[in-house]
Amino acid sequence: MKTYQETVEWMFQQLPMYQRVGAQAFKKDLGRTLALAKHLKNPERKFKSIHVAGTNGKGSSSHMLASVLREAGYKVGLYTSPHLKDFRERIKINGKVISQEEVVRFVDENQNFLQEHQLSFFEMTVGMAFNYFAKQQVDIAVVEVGMGGRLDSTNIITPEIAIITNIGLDHTAFLGNSLAEIASEKAGIIKKEVPVVIGEKQKETEAVFRRKAEEVGAEIIFASELKFPKYYTDLKGEYQKKNLKAVLASVKLMKQKGWEISEEAVINGLNNVKLHTGLQGRWDVLREKPKIICDTAHNAEGLKLVMNQLKKEKFQHLHIVLGVVNDKDLSKILPLFPQEAKYYFCKPDVPRGLAAEELQKEAQQFELAGRTYGSVKEALFAAEEEALDEDLIFVGGSNFIVAEVI
Numbered sequence: 001m002k003t004y005q006e007t008v009e010w011m012f013q014q015l016p017m018y019q020r021v022g023a024q025a026f027k028k029d030l031g032r033t034l035a036l037a038k039h040l041k042n043p044e045r046k047f048k049s050i051h052v053a054g055t056n057g058k059g060s061s062s063h064m065l066a067s068v069l070r071e072a073g074y075k076v077g078l079y080t081s082p083h084l085k086d087f088r089e090r091i092k093i094n095g096k097v098i099s100q101e102e103v104v105r106f107v108d109e110n111q112n113f114l115q116e117h118q119l120s121f122f123e124m125t126v127g128m129a130f131n132y133f134a135k136q137q138v139d140i141a142v143v144e145v146g147m148g149g150r151l152d153s154t155n156i157i158t159p160e161i162a163i164i165t166n167i168g169l170d171h172t173a174f175l176g177n178s179l180a181e182i183a184s185e186k187a188g189i190i191k192k193e194v195p196v197v198i199g200e201k202q203k204e205t206e207a208v209f210r211r212k213a214e215e216v217g218a219e220i221i222f223a224s225e226l227k228f229p230k231y232y233t234d235l236k237g238e239y240q241k242k243n244l245k246a247v248l249a250s251v252k253l254m255k256q257k258g259w260e261i262s263e264e265a266v267i268n269g270l271n272n273v274k275l276h277t278g279l280q281g282r283w284d285v286l287r288e289k290p291k292i293i294c295d296t297a298h299n300a301e302g303l304k305l306v307m308n309q310l311k312k313e314k315f316q317h318l319h320i321v322l323g324v325v326n327d328k329d330l331s332k333i334l335p336l337f338p339q340e341a342k343y344y345f346c347k348p349d350v351p352r353g354l355a356a357e358e359l360q361k362e363a364q365q366f367e368l369a370g371r372t373y374g375s376v377k378e379a380l381f382a383a384e385e386e387a388l389d390e391d392l393i394f395v396g397g398s399n400f401i402v403a404e405v406i
Contacts (some may be wrong), residue, residue, distance in 0.1 A: 004100035007107045008087045011121050014114065032117055033153040036127040039113050043127075043134035047077065049157045050250065053145040053186045054165025054199060056302040057243040060235055060273075060282055061165055061199070062144040064247045067276040068269030069140060069254075070094055072261040077133035077141030079154070081122070084281055084296075084403040091129045093136055095276045102132060122146055126153040140259075148175050150188020161253050162189045162218075163246055164209065165199035168301035173327065179204035187212040195219040195253050199246035223249035233270040237283035237295065238312075239305035244270070281402040283309065286395075290387040291315065292380075294395040294402045298324070300332045306396070307336050315392035319344065319383040323376060323401040324359060325352040333397075334366040341394075342386070343370025346379035348400030376404040 002010065037044055052062045059080055066078040076094055083089035088097035106128045107114070114124055126146075133141045140160070145152045148171070149164075167183045175182045183205035190196045190212045198209050201222045213220035223245040231248065233240055248266075255261055273279055283306070286292040291313070297306045310318070318341040324330070325348065345360045347353040356372035363370070373379035383393045395405050 002104060002108070004104055007104045011087075011107065011124055014119065014121055014124065029151060030153065030156060032119055033123050033126060033156055035117055036113070036119060036123060037130070037156055039110070040127055040131050043130040044157045046134035047130075047138050048140045049159040050140065050142045050161055050163065050254075051145065051154065051157060051159040051189050052142065052163045052165070053149040053152075053189050054163070055168035055170050055182070055299065056297070056305075057165040057199065057239070057246075058144050058163075060237075060240060060279070061163060061243045061247055062142045063273050063277040063279040064233065064235070064243065064270060065250060066092075066095075066142045067273045068247070068251060068261065068266055069142070069259075070276050071269035071272070072259070072265035074139040074259075075137070077129070077136070077138040078277060079126070079129040079133075079141060080144040081125070081146050082399055084399065084406055089278070090125060091132055092277065093133070093138055095278055097278075098128075098132055103128065106131060123153045130157075145186075145189065147171055148182075148185040148188070150185050152189075155189055158191055159194060160257055160259075161250055162191065162194055162196040163199065163250055164189070164196065165243060165246055166301070167200075167202060167205045168299055169332070170299040170301075180208055183208040184212070190216060190218050192216045193218060195221065197246050197249045197253065198222050199242060200224050221249050221253070231267065231270050234272060234274050235279070235282050236285070237306070238309045239302070240282070280406055281399070284402075284406070286405070289389040290319075290384070290391040290393055292384075292393045292395065294405055296399045296402045297396060298328070298333075298398050300336065303333055303336045303396075307338070310338070310392075310394060313392055316388055316390040317342065317392075319387050319391060319393045320370075321346065321376070321379045321383050321393065321395040321401070321405075322359065322363075322397045323348045323356070323379075324354050324397045325350070325400070326354040327352065328354070330359075330362045334363055334368060337363075337366070337368055339367045341368070343368050344379040344383050345370055345372045346374075346376045346401070348376065348398050349404060350400050353398075353400065376401055380405055
């Protein structure tokens with residue numbers, strides 16, 4: 001019997017984890033996931049679900065929905081990725097992470113099958129989550145897509161409703177080079193007669209979604225066109241307003257399908273997302289003097305929103321602790337960063353991390369100046385040493401950078 005640590009290490013070492021190594025971990029079909037589901041006696045058919053895809057906002061939206069449904073009195077599974085600190089953040093029921101014993105037991109009982117069929121880290125994790133939700137008899141699970149949609153391992157569920165938050169140019173190596181191409185991958189979660197909520201109406205993608213919905217007889221709703229009364233959430237990023245609309249449109253659909261969700265559950269659920277789900281790293285204020293804010297935004301669309309919000313903050317000087325992974329198109333993201341800030345370049349502690357010196361060199365072309373540091377912790381420490389109480393320190397560029405400071 002392995003320990004929890006050994007079990008998770010073993011999982012990481014199986015077919016590589018996309019998060020750490022990138023391209024070679026991406027699998028081109030659902031065959032192995034379906035084989036695993038069959039081996040586990042199809043747990044995905046034993047609970048109701050909501051499926052959430054999109055380039056940005058799918059994680060926040062999934063957590064908001066889980067919080068609202070929990071307030072409404074349901075037993076709610078939540079499957080998300082990536083994790084920041086501990087693998088178990090990916091699999092929760094009513095905000096509580098799966099136990100270490102449960103992770104060990106699942107791998108122990110299925111190890112021969114997992115090895116024989118060469119399941120990737122992500123495929124195994126999806127199997128583990130669905131198996132756990134079925135066993136624990138959740139009323140509903142909110143399931144976030146890993147990447148894309150059509151070929152994502154999560155796409156073996158037939159949900160109550162599907163949500164696609166928005167489409168941006170991320171993971172183009174796998175999903176296509178235009179918004180329309182990426183949209184058609186994400187549209188792969190739209191299923192026969194399952195209503196779909198589209199978070200943002202974008203001229204490049206609208207036709208793709210409408211066509212797919214029509215093909216399978218699915219009702220389609222563009223949330224950005226709906227009017228809702230003002231709701232508040234404890235997730236402080238201004239970009240959450242966009243996610244909020246898709247969540248509210250989804251709640252409305254769920255009520256039409258007979259789910260009992262009171263107005264009070266919506267209000268309390270949205271106000272207590274962090275408490276109910278443990279979500280971290282979305283416009284997270286880590287301390288006040290100097291103010292330190294971290295955010296996991298890491299593609300152009302997400303960073304644009306975060307940088308706009310940064311401009312509205314009051315501070316004397318701005319310090320930015322920045323690190324990225326090596327498959328990011330820096331010419332798209334570096335121009336979004338303010339030139340007047342002082343930069344602390346660092347490399348996230350994963351194989352895919354881009355060397356701090358390389359990032360510094362690229363950043364100079366966009367007139368972003370600063371020094372390089374041996375680790376994220378050193379970079380943050382240097383920023384804290386230099387910052388005055390009235391200054392602001394922003395930490396970001398990648399999930400991994402945020403994971404190392406939280």
